[in-house]
Amino acid sequence: MMNRNNRIYLDYAATTPLADEVVEAMLPYFQKEFGNPSSLHRFGQRAEGALEEARMTIAAHLNCSDEEIVFTSGGTESDNLALRGCAFARREQVGANHLLITAVEHHAVSHTAEQLARHFGFEVEILEVDSQGLVSPEIVQNHIRPNTALVSVIYANNEIGSINPISEIGKICRERGVPFHTDAVQATAYLSLDVEALNVDLLSLGAHKFYGPKGIGALYVRKGIPLLPCQTGGGQEWGLRSGTPNIPYIVGMSTALKFVQKNQANWTTSLAHLRDWLIEQVLKRIPQSRLTGHPTQRLPNLASFVFKGVHSQKLIALLDAEGFACSSGSACKTGNPSPSEVLLAMGIEPELALSSLRVTLGRDTKLEHLESFVDCLIEKVVQLRG
Amino acid sequence: MSEKTVVVGMSGGVDSSVAAALLQRQGYRVIGVMMSLWSEQGREKVNRCCTPDSMRLAKRVASILDIPFYTLDVREPFYNQIVSYFIQGYQSGITPNPCVQCNRQIRWGALLNFALSLGADYLATGHYARIVTDELGVFHLYRAKDHSKDQSYVLHMLTQSDLARTIFPLGDLTKSEVRQLANEFQLPVAQRAESQDLCFLGGEDYRSFLMRHLDELPPSGAIVDTHGRYLGQHQGLPFYTIGQRKGLGISGGKPFYVVAKDLENNLLVVGSKEDTRKKTFTVTQVNWIGGNPSVSTLELTVKVRYLSPFLAAKLRIQEDGSCQVELSEPYWDITPGQAAVFYQGERCLGGGTIQIVLS
Numbered sequence: 001m002m003n004r005n006n007r008i009y010l011d012y013a014a015t016t017p018l019a020d021e022v023v024e025a026m027l028p029y030f031q032k033e034f035g036n037p038s039s040l041h042r043f044g045q046r047a048e049g050a051l052e053e054a055r056m057t058i059a060a061h062l063n064c065s066d067e068e069i070v071f072t073s074g075g076t077e078s079d080n081l082a083l084r085g086c087a088f089a090r091r092e093q094v095g096a097n098h099l100l101i102t103a104v105e106h107h108a109v110s111h112t113a114e115q116l117a118r119h120f121g122f123e124v125e126i127l128e129v130d131s132q133g134l135v136s137p138e139i140v141q142n143h144i145r146p147n148t149a150l151v152s153v154i155y156a157n158n159e160i161g162s163i164n165p166i167s168e169i170g171k172i173c174r175e176r177g178v179p180f181h182t183d184a185v186q187a188t189a190y191l192s193l194d195v196e197a198l199n200v201d202l203l204s205l206g207a208h209k210f211y212g213p214k215g216i217g218a219l220y221v222r223k224g225i226p227l228l229p230c231q232t233g234g235g236q237e238w239g240l241r242s243g244t245p246n247i248p249y250i251v252g253m254s255t256a257l258k259f260v261q262k263n264q265a266n267w268t269t270s271l272a273h274l275r276d277w278l279i280e281q282v283l284k285r286i287p288q289s290r291l292t293g294h295p296t297q298r299l300p301n302l303a304s305f306v307f308k309g310v311h312s313q314k315l316i317a318l319l320d321a322e323g324f325a326c327s328s329g330s331a332c333k334t335g336n337p338s339p340s341e342v343l344l345a346m347g348i349e350p351e352l353a354l355s356s357l358r359v360t361l362g363r364d365t366k367l368e369h370l371e372s373f374v375d376c377l378i379e380k381v382v383q384l385r386g
Numbered sequence: 387m388s389e390k391t392v393v394v395g396m397s398g399g400v401d402s403s404v405a406a407a408l409l410q411r412q413g414y415r416v417i418g419v420m421m422s423l424w425s426e427q428g429r430e431k432v433n434r435c436c437t438p439d440s441m442r443l444a445k446r447v448a449s450i451l452d453i454p455f456y457t458l459d460v461r462e463p464f465y466n467q468i469v470s471y472f473i474q475g476y477q478s479g480i481t482p483n484p485c486v487q488c489n490r491q492i493r494w495g496a497l498l499n500f501a502l503s504l505g506a507d508y509l510a511t512g513h514y515a516r517i518v519t520d521e522l523g524v525f526h527l528y529r530a531k532d533h534s535k536d537q538s539y540v541l542h543m544l545t546q547s548d549l550a551r552t553i554f555p556l557g558d559l560t561k562s563e564v565r566q567l568a569n570e571f572q573l574p575v576a577q578r579a580e581s582q583d584l585c586f587l588g589g590e591d592y593r594s595f596l597m598r599h600l601d602e603l604p605p606s607g608a609i610v611d612t613h614g615r616y617l618g619q620h621q622g623l624p625f626y627t628i629g630q631r632k633g634l635g636i637s638g639g640k641p642f643y644v645v646a647k648d649l650e651n652n653l654l655v656v657g658s659k660e661d662t663r664k665k666t667f668t669v670t671q672v673n674w675i676g677g678n679p680s681v682s683t684l685e686l687t688v689k690v691r692y693l694s695p696f697l698a699a700k701l702r703i704q705e706d707g708s709c710q711v712e713l714s715e716p717y718w719d720i721t722p723g724q725a726a727v728f729y730q731g732e733r734c735l736g737g738g739t740i741q742i743v744l745s
């Protein structure tokens with residue numbers, strides 16, 4: 001068994017460690033520069049300066065203007081604000097009562113939509129995906145209605161890594177005059193977030209998936225898109241998200257985004273290379289294994305599999321005991337795991353869906369880690385198939 | 387020398403931003419202040435001088451320079467002294483110049499006072515003009531080195547005590563040098579178009595603004611030619627300015643221009659382009675920057691509008707301090723309410739308000 005200090009982290013889609021420069025950039029804002037950005041004095045002005053500079057960095061990365069960035073407490077809140085805020089505002093403005101989401105959304109989107117349906121009278125329609133987990137522009141075209149309040153399609157899925165044709169879908173929504181939201185939480189580190197090229201009106205970010213801190217995120221809100229605030233109070237963040245902004249974390253997020261800018265080109269090639277090596281080895285060496293999601297149109301750092309006859313919860317425990325940290329991909333952590341809705345939506349049988357494994361790579365992943373990981377994985381799969 | 391403190395009136399624009407950066411480089415302790423001026427409800431975002439956008443830009447500049455930044459709420463005095471003056475001016479038949487009024491009452495009024503109360507020694511702005519002190523310690527206002535940007539016209543009402551506390555850091559620079567400096571100082575500058583429009587109109591035609599703000603709609607009346615012949619009806623005198631050609635609603639023949647407004651008889655007098663050319667007019671509320679002249683007649687040049695050329699003129703100072711100006715050549719569209727500003731060479735002597743156009 002590996003010793004504790006030699007743990008190999010292969011769960012970068014769950015969260016990432018903070019980059020050194022992120023921690024460094026955050027530190028002054030806990031004690032020295034602790035002001036409230038709403039205060040009129042110098043303490044406040046310094047904090048506001050940091051806040052607005054962070055906003056500009058993020059806006060520049062998204063190719064939008066800084067008034068279109070709203071800081072939130074993370075990806076979940078961004079998704080909530082986008083869905084709930086836009087649904088209520090569009091119903092009030094034009095009576096739109098229909099929400100279009102997909103079968104591969106993160107729960108932050110799907111459960112919010114579900115609540116809007118169950119408790120607030122919205123009609124929620126869930127679009128099907130193909131066997132690789134992709135949403136087609138055609139299906140959006142066929143289901144969008146004059147009374148659609150919002151369309152929400154995940155950019156890159158967190159379980160299977162499939163990348164949706166956001167730009168094409170956005171074009172359809174634009175033509176129909178329906179606001180379009182995408183959850184880009186998993187996409188941020190690897191894909192372009194140019195909101196003009198993507199034709200999106202709302203876009204969710206969460207810092208801890210790209211070497212920033214947990215508990216901080218942002219929502220891009222295109223100028224003119226109606227949004228009812230979900231959190232009211234002092235009117236911060238253009239009145240869309242009241243509450244004293246979390247300056248150290250916001251500074252951390254913008255520094256993390258700069259870290260992404262510096263490394264993205266390198267990661268997208270080097271990690272994709274490692275990912276493809278891993279996929280090839282696993283499929284070649286483990287019988288009755290299957291890749292889930294699209295073979296190429298997927299996040300460069302994400303490999304996801306199902307192994308017939310293997311219980312993924314056990315597999316993860318066994319791998320962890322050997323020092324390899326990865327995940328099943330489904331959110332469920334305790335009790336009786338239920339099969340992933342995403343995998344079911346792709347047509348994978350429930351039993352097979354319970355055998356999923358998600359391996360996600362990051363900045364510290366090396367080929368030698370994956371070599372020993374594959375050896376270990378083969379051993380554990382064999383062991384569990386008994 | 388102890389460090390002097392200067393308040394820079396900031397707008398988020400390149401000029402005031404560079405002014406602040408230059409003063410900081412020269413060793414001043416710089417404080418940025420931006421005024422929130424009055425905007426009509428619902429039109430705050432199009433105010434040319436203080437949109438939320440420009441406010442954020444100014445804050446950003448202050449943050450980059452790491453200088454204190456405060457906003458000064460002058461919405462009420464701005465409305466009471468500038469906007470009402472503008473509305474009443476039109477109502478009374480003149481074409482007011484609210485920018486001159488704003489400089490007098492707001493910038494070198496409320497803003498200067500605020501600067502002094504912050505402990506500042508000086509107020510600086512991004513205006514293009516120069517201040518020169520002579521051997522007797524008298525302050526003089528000079529045209530900017532960049533003649534195409536010179537703003538001395540709207541500063542002619544400054545007094546000795548104003549000038550003693552004022553710095554114009556851009557007076558010796560051209561606009562392109564200022565842009566280059568902005569680049570050097572790494573200051574963000576908005577790509578907004580420069581405009582001569584009044585800030586609170588936000589790009590709108592002043593007539594629509596007046597429509598909403600006049601206490602009662604002005605009575606319509608007759609349009610007549612210079613011989614008193616009836617040509618049609620006008621919609622109310624405030625909606626016309628001297629020299630206006632479009633929108634008169636008179637058809638046929640050669641184009642007509644507004645030559646005068648006869649308020650007493652509610653007549654709009656129109657004529658040929660030639661009829662709008664005048665030579666003699668009176669100027670009241672005259673400010674002489676360097677003190678009253680010791681002689682009663684002066685040869686000088688005069689500007690009758692912000693963008694008019696320098697016109698050669700002879701000026702006679704009356705007993706009551708008002709002036710009679712006689713141009714050597716007649717000039718178009720001399721308009722009561724606008725400022726007439728006097729120059730000798732590069733020096734701006736002062737100026738006043740055009741009162742009556744005589745001939």
Ligand SMILES: Cc1ncc(COP(=O)(O)O)c(C=O)c1O
Nearest residue numbers: 074075076106108158185186206
């Ligand atoms: C696609 C996606 N959206 C939203 C979230 C929610 O992020 P957070 O838990 O940081 O709010 C996650 C994180 O798991 C995610 O992967």
